[in-house]
Amino acid sequence: xxxxxxxxxxxxxxxxxxxxxxxxxxxxxxxxxxxxxxxxxxxxxxxxxxxxxxxxxxxxxxxxxxxxxxxxxxxxxxxxxxxxxxxxxxxxxxxxxxxxxxxxxxxxxxxxxxxxxxxxxxxxxxxxxxxxxxxxxxxxxxxxxxxxxxxxxxxxxxxxxxxxxxxxxxxxxxxxxxxxxxxxxxxxxxxxxxxxxxxxxxxxxxxxxxxxxxxxxxxxxxxxxxxxxxxxxxxxxxxxxxxxxxxxxxxxxxxxxxxxxxxxxxxxxxxxxxxxxxxxxxxxxxxxxxxxxxxxxxxxxxxxxxxxxxxxxxxxxxxxxx
Amino acid sequence: xxxxxxxxxxxxxxxxxxxxxxxxxxxxxxxxxxxxxxxxxxxxxxxxxxxxxxxxxxxxxxxxxxxxxxxxxxxxxxxxxxxxxxxxxxxxxxxxxxxxxxxxxxxxxxxxxxxxxxxxxxxxxxx
Numbered sequence: 001x002x003x004x005x006x007x008x009x010x011x012x013x014x015x016x017x018x019x020x021x022x023x024x025x026x027x028x029x030x031x032x033x034x035x036x037x038x039x040x041x042x043x044x045x046x047x048x049x050x051x052x053x054x055x056x057x058x059x060x061x062x063x064x065x066x067x068x069x070x071x072x073x074x075x076x077x078x079x080x081x082x083x084x085x086x087x088x089x090x091x092x093x094x095x096x097x098x099x100x101x102x103x104x105x106x107x108x109x110x111x112x113x114x115x116x117x118x119x120x121x122x123x124x125x126x127x128x129x130x131x132x133x134x135x136x137x138x139x140x141x142x143x144x145x146x147x148x149x150x151x152x153x154x155x156x157x158x159x160x161x162x163x164x165x166x167x168x169x170x171x172x173x174x175x176x177x178x179x180x181x182x183x184x185x186x187x188x189x190x191x192x193x194x195x196x197x198x199x200x201x202x203x204x205x206x207x208x209x210x211x212x213x214x215x216x217x218x219x220x221x222x223x224x225x226x227x228x229x230x231x232x233x234x235x236x237x238x239x240x241x242x243x244x245x246x247x248x249x250x251x252x253x254x255x256x257x258x259x260x261x262x263x264x265x266x267x268x269x270x271x272x273x274x275x276x277x278x279x280x281x282x283x284x285x286x287x288x289x290x291x292x293x294x295x296x297x298x299x300x301x302x303x304x305x306x307x308x309x310x311x312x313x314x315x316x317x318x319x320x321x322x
Numbered sequence: 323x324x325x326x327x328x329x330x331x332x333x334x335x336x337x338x339x340x341x342x343x344x345x346x347x348x349x350x351x352x353x354x355x356x357x358x359x360x361x362x363x364x365x366x367x368x369x370x371x372x373x374x375x376x377x378x379x380x381x382x383x384x385x386x387x388x389x390x391x392x393x394x395x396x397x398x399x400x401x402x403x404x405x406x407x408x409x410x411x412x413x414x415x416x417x418x419x420x421x422x423x424x425x426x427x428x429x430x431x432x433x434x435x436x437x438x439x440x441x442x443x444x445x446x447x448x449x
Contacts, residue, residue: 067438075352078348078351078352079348079352081351082344082347082348082351082352085344085347086340086341086343086344089340089343089344090330090337090340090341091326092340093329093330093333093336093337093340094326094327094329094330094333095326095329096329096333096336098332098333099332099333099334099335099336099376099379100379100380100381101380101381102380102381102383102396104377104380106377106378106400106402106403107380107400110402111395111400111401111402112395114386114401114402115386115388115393115395115398115401116393116394116395117393118388119388119391119393125387125388125389126386126387126388127386127387127388127398127401128386128387128401128404128405128408131401131402131405132405132408132409136405139409140409143408143409143412143413146412146413146416147412147415147416149416150415150416150417150419150420151416151419153420153423154419154420154423157420157423157424157426157427158423158426158427214387215387216385216387220408220411220412286388313419316423317422317423317426
């Protein structure tokens, strides 16, 4: 209200064209009149809006209409950005060395070394396994930690208390919640198929892990297979059945043990290598299961960790806990 | 110009990978739905895997698994991009799970998946 009086004084000052100093100060009677709630004063209050600086008026207009304008502008700009990005990338592709030629700059002495010496230095016939677990083992250790940290953060974000589970996202087979009402409780086809497929998934997963040094595969792919076997078990037979052999404690035990074993093996590898010692690891017979030295235990550890993480993701999203 | 177009056709795997990346990026920018944004993110990942796998390929050579003790490097393709794709897949799975968990929490809180709506509600809550 105080600003109203000042504003009225300014308006009158502008209208009269009188630039004398006393026009800036209001007599007390006038001030009291301006502070009361009359239609004229309300008009003055509304007129005050248009007297605000441009930035304030723009903010007021923006809060009303801004979203629409922003949306249109955003769409136009994003189409432009996407087209530019694709155009730039395509023009780069046009200048790349030809696809599939042996003379590409990516095929250099590093590749030669990996392919020709992997079998002597790491004992693996699969050059990719030798590369990711031995030559670039530190990188793969970081990768396993990325998975571990992702699982931890998902647990932090989605974990539901044991009490809250009853009401919340937790799905109880005996007392179906809202989500479960729309699903069959015991699907015959799913159960029969799971009985056939779950052992196969586990055996094939183990096969891929153990043969990681001599055939395509390894810890990550075999672990994903075993994890999908676990997920299929819990989908078909319910979480009660899975919890009997794979609960919260089991999960933490397996996962921590695997990651610790991996880190210790890798630390030994790196310490010996960095100091130029002989690491006294029997490399085994290339092409058989017992080959690759430390790569086989590393593959097993990684495989179990990945299987745990896969199942952990599923269980957390499904019921908010293991 | 014609030469450049020929380059695009010779590197057709890379072209497809780049277009896939562009589609993913467009999805990421144009959709308000958080789940669609995550799908767009995964599209971009797939484009990168395709690009890396194509870079490692050498015409007429075998997968880098030494058979019959023949360690001649001219027999096998480049194993390095294969290992990089493996790293990429693991990181992508982790990031996707993390993003989905965040989306779950946002949905629990605001009961919508619309990005603008969530921003509006969050701003209202803060004021």
